[in-house]
Amino acid sequence: MKLRASKVPATERRNPCSSGLDRKTTLEILRVINREDEGVARAVARELPAIARAVDAIALAFRRGGRLIYVGAGSSGRMGALDASECPPTFGVPRARVQAIIAGGRRALTDAVEGAEDSGARGVREIAARRVGANDVVVGIAAAGTTPFVLAALREARKRKAFTVALTANRGATIAKLARVTIAPETGAEVITGSTRMKAGTAQKMVLNMLSTGAMVRAGRVYDNLMIDVAMTNEKLRRRAVRILEQASGKTALAAEHALRQSGHDLRTALVMLKTGATRDEARKRLAAARGDLRKALESGAARRGRFRK
Numbered sequence: 001m002k003l004r005a006s007k008v009p010a011t012e013r014r015n016p017c018s019s020g021l022d023r024k025t026t027l028e029i030l031r032v033i034n035r036e037d038e039g040v041a042r043a044v045a046r047e048l049p050a051i052a053r054a055v056d057a058i059a060l061a062f063r064r065g066g067r068l069i070y071v072g073a074g075s076s077g078r079m080g081a082l083d084a085s086e087c088p089p090t091f092g093v094p095r096a097r098v099q100a101i102i103a104g105g106r107r108a109l110t111d112a113v114e115g116a117e118d119s120g121a122r123g124v125r126e127i128a129a130r131r132v133g134a135n136d137v138v139v140g141i142a143a144a145g146t147t148p149f150v151l152a153a154l155r156e157a158r159k160r161k162a163f164t165v166a167l168t169a170n171r172g173a174t175i176a177k178l179a180r181v182t183i184a185p186e187t188g189a190e191v192i193t194g195s196t197r198m199k200a201g202t203a204q205k206m207v208l209n210m211l212s213t214g215a216m217v218r219a220g221r222v223y224d225n226l227m228i229d230v231a232m233t234n235e236k237l238r239r240r241a242v243r244i245l246e247q248a249s250g251k252t253a254l255a256a257e258h259a260l261r262q263s264g265h266d267l268r269t270a271l272v273m274l275k276t277g278a279t280r281d282e283a284r285k286r287l288a289a290a291r292g293d294l295r296k297a298l299e300s301g302a303a304r305r306g307r308f309r310k
Contacts, residue, residue, distance in 0.1 A: 015036070071127075077109075080101075083205075124152050139208075140154040143200040144169070145174055151178060245271060263283070
C-alpha cells in the first residue's frame, strides 16, 4: 500500500536541496550537509519552552529520589545511551539515576539488531523490569515518532504514572499522544533520505544535553558553571578538580590540592573548607545541615564568620 505524500513523515521525505548528491564533488557534498545542519539549532530553539517543562519535571523527580530513563531504538537509542553514560562522571550521580533502554539491548549499541524496534512487548517488559513509577521521568526518543518498541514503553510508563516526554522530529506523530510534554524540533527531510542519524540525530543530541544538564543544574549538581561533583577517576580529572577548586575559591593550586586531600577528595567539602575556613568535619556538618545544597552551606559559613568578626 502506497502512502500519500502528506502521510509520509517529514524525516522520510526526499530533500530537494540534496538532489544529485552523488554527482557532486566532495566539497559540494559537505557544503550541502553543512547548510542543512545550520537549521538544526533554530529548530531546537523553537522547542525551548517544552524542553524547560521537561527539565523541571526531571529535576523534581531527582528531588523525590526518582530517575530519568531514556527509551529508544537504533540511532535514537544510542543517543540516549550516550547521554546517560556521561551523567555519572560529569555530575557524580549513581548510574541508576539516569538510565537508557535501547531496543535489542547492549548489542544494539554497536550492531543493528533486526526487528528489535518492532516489538512492543519488549518495550513493556523493559519498563516493567525497572519498576518504573510515579517518581520517574521516561523520555521516548523516536525521530519519526512511530517506533513500536518506544511507543509501548511510553504507554506502560504512563500506565505506571511516570511523567512521560516525547522527543521526535514529527510533531503530529503517535508518540506525541503518549507524552505529557512533546519536544519536536522539526528538522525536515534529511540529506540522505530517511537517514535520521543526521539532522534529527543532531537535534536529539542537543535536546538530551539540555535535559540532563538543565536538570542537574536545577538539582544542585553544578556550582556556578563548574562540575562540582566530577568523578576523579583519572589524572586528567584530578587536575580538573584542582582547577575547579582554584576557580571557585580564588585560592592557589597548592591550597586547593591541600584542601582536596584533607577533604578525602570530596570537592564540595573542600570548597566549603577553602571559602569558609572550616575544618573537614565542620564543612561536612554544614553540608549535611544544608541537605547538600552547596550555596546554602557556603552562605551559612559566611554568616558565621560575619558574626564572629562582630
